[in-house]
Amino acid sequence: METLSLLSLSPPGWGATLLAGLWNSILIAVGAFGMGLVLGTLGAWGKIHGGPVTRDLLALYTTVVRAVPELILILILYFGVTDLVNQLLLALGHDRIQISGIAAGITVLGVVQGAYATEVLRGALLSVPQGQVEAARAMGMPPFLMARRIIFPAMLGLAMPGLANLWLIATKDTALLAVVGFAELTFATRQAAGTTKAFFTFFLAAGAIYLIITLLSTWAFHRIEGWARRGEPRNAG
Amino acid sequence: MRDWLQPHRIILALIGVALVLWCATQMRWDWLPKYAPMMAEGIWRTVWLLVLSSLLGMALAIPLGLAQAAGPWVLAAPARAFCTVIRGTPLLLQIWLLYYGLGSLFPQFPWIRESDLWPILRQAWPYALLALTLSFAGYEGEVMRGAFRSVPRGQLEAARAMGMPRLKILTRIWLPQAVRNVLPTLGGETVLQMKATPLVATITVVEIYAVSSRVRQDTFIIYEPLLLLAVVYMALAGLIVLLFRWIERTGPQTRPAGR
Numbered sequence: 001m002e003t004l005s006l007l008s009l010s011p012p013g014w015g016a017t018l019l020a021g022l023w024n025s026i027l028i029a030v031g032a033f034g035m036g037l038v039l040g041t042l043g044a045w046g047k048i049h050g051g052p053v054t055r056d057l058l059a060l061y062t063t064v065v066r067a068v069p070e071l072i073l074i075l076i077l078y079f080g081v082t083d084l085v086n087q088l089l090l091a092l093g094h095d096r097i098q099i100s101g102i103a104a105g106i107t108v109l110g111v112v113q114g115a116y117a118t119e120v121l122r123g124a125l126l127s128v129p130q131g132q133v134e135a136a137r138a139m140g141m142p143p144f145l146m147a148r149r150i151i152f153p154a155m156l157g158l159a160m161p162g163l164a165n166l167w168l169i170a171t172k173d174t175a176l177l178a179v180v181g182f183a184e185l186t187f188a189t190r191q192a193a194g195t196t197k198a199f200f201t202f203f204l205a206a207g208a209i210y211l212i213i214t215l216l217s218t219w220a221f222h223r224i225e226g227w228a229r230r231g232e233p234r235n236a237g
Numbered sequence: 238m239r240d241w242l243q244p245h246r247i248i249l250a251l252i253g254v255a256l257v258l259w260c261a262t263q264m265r266w267d268w269l270p271k272y273a274p275m276m277a278e279g280i281w282r283t284v285w286l287l288v289l290s291s292l293l294g295m296a297l298a299i300p301l302g303l304a305q306a307a308g309p310w311v312l313a314a315p316a317r318a319f320c321t322v323i324r325g326t327p328l329l330l331q332i333w334l335l336y337y338g339l340g341s342l343f344p345q346f347p348w349i350r351e352s353d354l355w356p357i358l359r360q361a362w363p364y365a366l367l368a369l370t371l372s373f374a375g376y377e378g379e380v381m382r383g384a385f386r387s388v389p390r391g392q393l394e395a396a397r398a399m400g401m402p403r404l405k406i407l408t409r410i411w412l413p414q415a416v417r418n419v420l421p422t423l424g425g426e427t428v429l430q431m432k433a434t435p436l437v438a439t440i441t442v443v444e445i446y447a448v449s450s451r452v453r454q455d456t457f458i459i460y461e462p463l464l465l466l467a468v469v470y471m472a473l474a475g476l477i478v479l480l481f482r483w484i485e486r487t488g489p490q491t492r493p494a495g496r
Contacts, residue, residue, distance in 0.1 A: 072466055168325075175327035186329055207326045
């Protein structure tokens with residue numbers, strides 16, 4: 001138990017390193033989740049209203065991303081995106097740049113999240129009663145107002161469980177970036193544990209941090225879902 | 238078949254074929270013959286880890302689900318805590334905790350070092366298998382909890398009324414219906430478990446992902462091994478989906494009413 005002092009915030013302890021890692025993890029999780037929502041909204045819209053080619057391409061995107069391990073997608077996109085950006089810059093006559101770990105992490109996990117979000121949001125969009133949309137259109141509502149006032153509130157409650165799940169996946173997937181050497185929480189933990197040899201102390205502490213994030217998010221999403229479903233009749237089941 | 242003969246699909250397929258041909262001819266594949274035996278071994282190890290950890294994990298998940306669905310709180314509370322902890326922390330962290338943590342703890346005890354198990358415990362794969370098994374058990378314990386609850390009460394009451402012993406009710410009535418109800422979910426979860434296997438490469442288990450990393454380090458070829466790896470995993474995912482579809486087709490087709 002004397003290793004507990006290693007968790008303190010001031011230098012002999014590694015607490016500050018862990019917290020810096022945690023901050024990076026949260027930043028990436030939030031960014032990736034947000035990007036996933038944007039991609040997912042576009043994807044869901046395309047899968048429902050798009051032409052045959054759009055639909056097939058989106059089906060390909062969601063199938064491939066959901067069949068290939070995140071770790072490999074991260075590596076492919078990590079190398080690929082960096083390469084692509086640099087070749088583009090070179091072609092335009094600029095110098096090579098080093099893409100920041102945070103930007104690359106957000107992009108990569110965002111693309112992965114987008115595939116899952118597409119399916120979640122598509123399901124929620126499809127379950128908005130068609131009559132409500134028709135009624136809004138009959139009242140002469142412009143499309144954007146209809147999306148904001150009718151479709152979004154109606155689908156929110158249905159999409160919430162899926163989105164909560166996605167957020168939890170996003171927080172845990174940030175740990176994968178440790179493999180490419182990005183200093184998020186898991187990587188910082190391993191560094192600290194490797195240096196001090198206090199493996200249990202640090203890994204258990206990091207586990208506790210992740211667990212707290214999970215429990216807090218679960219509670220928060222539960223509250224949001226309750227709020228989104230206010231006024232809905234309770235089902236018997 | 239008719240679905241595939243629409244004009245836009247034919248064009249997309251042609252573009253796809255052209256892409257594959259381009260990859261095959263323009264990219265570097267000369268390393269492949271040299272590393273092929275190693276890759277086959279890696280695929281075998283991945284499959285072996287996946288199958289064993291899924292089976293063992295499922296064997297743990299059934300009591301975990303049962304305890305949460307119908308057990309007294311003395312059993313339900315620890316089972317629920319276990320599932321929450323496993324599902325609430327990243328698998329990579331769990332793997333490293335077991336490998337580095339236990340791996341640094343064991344050598345301190347002479348009786349472990351002198352036991353017959355030590356040659357096995359010194360390797361990485363037992364920790365990989367343990368971590369994957371516990372992870373699968375945690376996620377599936379939650380699935381099985383719902384599955385056990387979804388079996389209609391009348392079925393169990395009827396079995397009890399026929400005087401079936403409790404163990405037989407479980408093996409003949411409760412478990413088969415519960416598993417059948419969640420077969421699609423279990424299929425998806427097995428694909429997720431397959432997607433988790435490359436993480437064990439970080440603790441020096443040489444499965445297919447580790448082999449491809451090795452190729453990258455040896456030859457400085459980046460994309461080709463990764464692309465091949467993606468294809469291998471997609472094929473494995475396809476096989477798992479087909480396997481579960483086959484399992485779903487065997488046995489009775491009707492679902493219990495009212496679900």
